[in-house]
Structure formats: C-alpha cells, structure tokens
Amino acid sequence: MSSSFRPTVLAGIGAALLAALAACDRPPNTSSRLLTIGHYDVIADPAPDTVWATVPPFRLTDQLGRPFTNAALKGKIVVADFFFASCPTICPVVKKEELRLWKKYRNDPRVVFVSHTIDPRHDSVAVLRDYAERLGVANSNWYFVTGIKDSIYALAQHYLVAVEETPGFGGGFTHSGAVALVDTRGHLRASLSAGTDSIAPAPVYDGTRATDVDRLIVDVGRLLNEQFPAKK
Amino acid sequence: MICPQRFQLMMGALLRGTLLCSALGLSLSGCFTSHERGGQALYEQHCANCHGLDGKGLGRLMPPLAGADYLAANRAALPCIVRQGLRGPISVNGQRYDGLMPAIGPETLSDADVANVLNYIRQSWGNRADGLITPQEVSEARCQ
Numbered sequence: 001m002s003s004s005f006r007p008t009v010l011a012g013i014g015a016a017l018l019a020a021l022a023a024c025d026r027p028p029n030t031s032s033r034l035l036t037i038g039h040y041d042v043i044a045d046p047a048p049d050t051v052w053a054t055v056p057p058f059r060l061t062d063q064l065g066r067p068f069t070n071a072a073l074k075g076k077i078v079v080a081d082f083f084f085a086s087c088p089t090i091c092p093v094v095k096k097e098e099l100r101l102w103k104k105y106r107n108d109p110r111v112v113f114v115s116h117t118i119d120p121r122h123d124s125v126a127v128l129r130d131y132a133e134r135l136g137v138a139n140s141n142w143y144f145v146t147g148i149k150d151s152i153y154a155l156a157q158h159y160l161v162a163v164e165e166t167p168g169f170g171g172g173f174t175h176s177g178a179v180a181l182v183d184t185r186g187h188l189r190a191s192l193s194a195g196t197d198s199i200a201p202a203p204v205y206d207g208t209r210a211t212d213v214d215r216l217i218v219d220v221g222r223l224l225n226e227q228f229p230a231k232k
Numbered sequence: 233m234i235c236p237q238r239f240q241l242m243m244g245a246l247l248r249g250t251l252l253c254s255a256l257g258l259s260l261s262g263c264f265t266s267h268e269r270g271g272q273a274l275y276e277q278h279c280a281n282c283h284g285l286d287g288k289g290l291g292r293l294m295p296p297l298a299g300a301d302y303l304a305a306n307r308a309a310l311p312c313i314v315r316q317g318l319r320g321p322i323s324v325n326g327q328r329y330d331g332l333m334p335a336i337g338p339e340t341l342s343d344a345d346v347a348n349v350l351n352y353i354r355q356s357w358g359n360r361a362d363g364l365i366t367p368q369e370v371s372e373a374r375c376q
C-alpha cells in the first residue's frame with residue numbers, strides 16, 4: 001500500500017500546484033458533486049463497480065481521555081489532519097487556517113474536526129488537552145487524538161496525508177499540511193482545484209494555503225447539502 | 233515606476249529562481265524569498281509560521297509580536313531569544329505562554345539577518361520601537 005501511495009500523492013500535489021497556477025481568477029466550480037478519492041477496489045460481481053475504501057477501524061483517545069473510535073465519526077462529516085504539539089513548522093499555520101472553518105461549524109453537530117498527533121510519545125492526553133485549550137477550541141466538536149502510532153499512521157494513509165518520523169529534522173517528524181474531508185460513509189471527498197478540467201484533483205486540501213482552505217470551507221457546505229438534504 | 237534595466241534584472245532573477253526551483257522541486261514560497269534578505273522576507277521565512285504574517289500569534293499557543301509589551305520590556309534579550317530559542321513560561325500582554333521556540337543559529341541567519349528581522353518586528357503591525365538593533369549588538373549579545 002505504501003509503495004503505491006507516495007507517487008499518487010506526489011502526482012496529486014504537482015497537479016494541484018499546476019492547477020493553482022493555471023487558474024488564479026476563475027471561480028470554483030460548485031455545481032457538481034464532490035469527487036470521491038483515495039484507495040479503492042474494483043469488483044466484477046454483481047456488476048463492475050468501484051468500491052471506495054472506508055476509514056479503517058481505530059481505537060484512540062481524545063484530549064479528555066475518552067475513547068475515540070470509528071463510532072465518533074459515524075454519520076458525521078469529518079475534517080481530519082495530522083500534526084504534533086511541538087511542531088515548529090507548518091502546524092500552527094494549518095491550525096490557524098482550520099480555525100476559520102471551525103468558527104463556521106463549531107456548533108454544527110453534523111461536523112467533527114479531528115487532529116491526530118503523529119508524535120504520541122510526547123503528545124499525551126494532558127498535552128493535547130492543553131493544546132486544545134490554548135487554541136481556544138476545548139469542549140467542542142474538535143477532537144485532538146492520540147494512541148498507538150501504527151494505528152494513527154494507518155489512518156493517515158487512508159486520508160492520503162503523508163507522515164513520517166524523521167529524527168533530527170523539522171521537530172522530528174515530516175508531514176504534509178494536508179486536511180482531509182470525509183463524508184458520512186467514511187469516503188474521502190474533494191473538489192477539483194479552481195478552474196481546472198483535469199481529472200486529477202488535489203489529493204486533499206493544503207491547510208497551509210488560504211486559497212485551499214477557502215475551497216474547503218465551500219466544499220464542506222456542498223457536502224452538507226449533499227448528505228443532509230433539506231426535508232421537503 | 234521601476235526602470236527597465238532594474239525590471240529586467242528582477243525578471244531575470246525571478247526566472248532563474250523559477251527554473252532552479254522547478255529543477256529541485258522546491259516549493260514556490262521557499263524560492264522567491266531565498267534571495268531576498270530583507271527583514272520582512274526573513275520574518276516570513278523563519279517566524280511567520282508560528283507568530284503569523286500579521287504578528288498576532290495563535291491563540292494562547294503562540295505569543296503575538298504585534299503590540300507585545302514583551303518586546304519593549306526585553307529589548308536587550310531579543311538577539312539571544314532568536315539565537316537560543318525560548319523555553320518555559322513567559323507573560324505577554326498579561327497572558328501566560330508556555331511553549332517552545334526553536335533556536336536559530338548563525339548557519340541559518342547571520343548577525344545582520346537577526347538585526348534585520350528584529351527591526352522588522354519592532355517596526356511592524358503598529359509596533360514603533362525607538363532605535364535600530366545593529367548587527368554588532370547581535371554579535372556582542374551576552375547570551376547565557
């Protein structure tokens with residue numbers, strides 16, 4: 001899985017970059033459904049079809065020490081990222097950008113935010129709790145979770161977020177500032193970057209870029225409309 | 233108005249930077265600031281991730297620099313804070329922060345760079361500190 005994962009992500013990032021450069025002032029296409037992206041199987045029976053991967057089973061702990069499992073995501077639209085509390089590089093930028101989205105949906109029970117630490121050895125429940133409080137999002141629909149490292153890194157693979165332990169560099173871990181959008185069935189979703197006709201979408205949203213997070217804010221609204229249609 | 237010669241030079245540098253970056257696969261932001269040693273560019277490259285482009289910090293995680301009483305009260309210590317980083321609790325505008333700021337050594341920022349970035353901080357976002365910090369002041373700072 002990991003061998004095929006990396007080129008996909010790199011190609012996606014390249015495509016996203018080209019698309020961003022090519023289409024600076026065209027408005028985003030908001031009429032169509034968001035794409036489903038990520039890992040998938042192709043089945044032949046009963047009819048040829050694509051079966052998209054769902055979030056793998058996980059058992060983590062949130063910043064208040066409560067169990068955090070797949071049940072917490074059930075029926076929710078999920079905004080997921082990977083970070084670590086002592087990160088001196090891009091994490092604060094991503095958090096600042098995500099705060100814009102959170103302020104819009106902080107009271108919406110259909111949406112949850114999940115920040116996974118990729119440094120569970122350092123980021124204890126107490127550290128994550130402190131982090132959430134200092135960010136100003138404690139006691140909300142924003143969860144900061146820790147647990148077995150392998151389990152967290154497997155989740156990152158599902159969400160197409162590159163993470164890696166790199167001793168001595170950038171605080172000891174390398175990771176992308178990607179933010180993943182997950183629908184109520186656990187499928188990874190995304191829109192094409194603004195104006196591009198390419199079939200290769202940004203693999204996820206780059207949380208370090210305000211324009212990408214602007215797109216994410218629009219797309220969460222689109223996904224809510226799709227998955228929670230107003231009753232007639 | 234930029235004179236044509238200067239413009240050509242700028243475009244040449246921009247183009248070379250773009251080509252170099254494409255070849256190395258570097259991020260655009262990393263490329264276009266690397267040749268520019270002004271205080272603002274240095275700030276954006278080395279400080280803004282945590283303290284923000286607007287100098288406002290991030291919640292109670294990262295202290296603000298804009299309007300921060302800490303800057304005026306600790307003027308002499310500023311070069312050492314950049315050089316050695318900062319660990320443990322501090323108070324900025326009455327708010328307690330307890331994070332970890334990484335050190336930036338001379339292999340990354342020269343004494344002149346440190347002076348530039350500090351002067352940028354001390355003159356931006358409404359900050360109006362008196363007197364410039366000189367490269368000599370940075371090199372002679374007695375850090376613990």
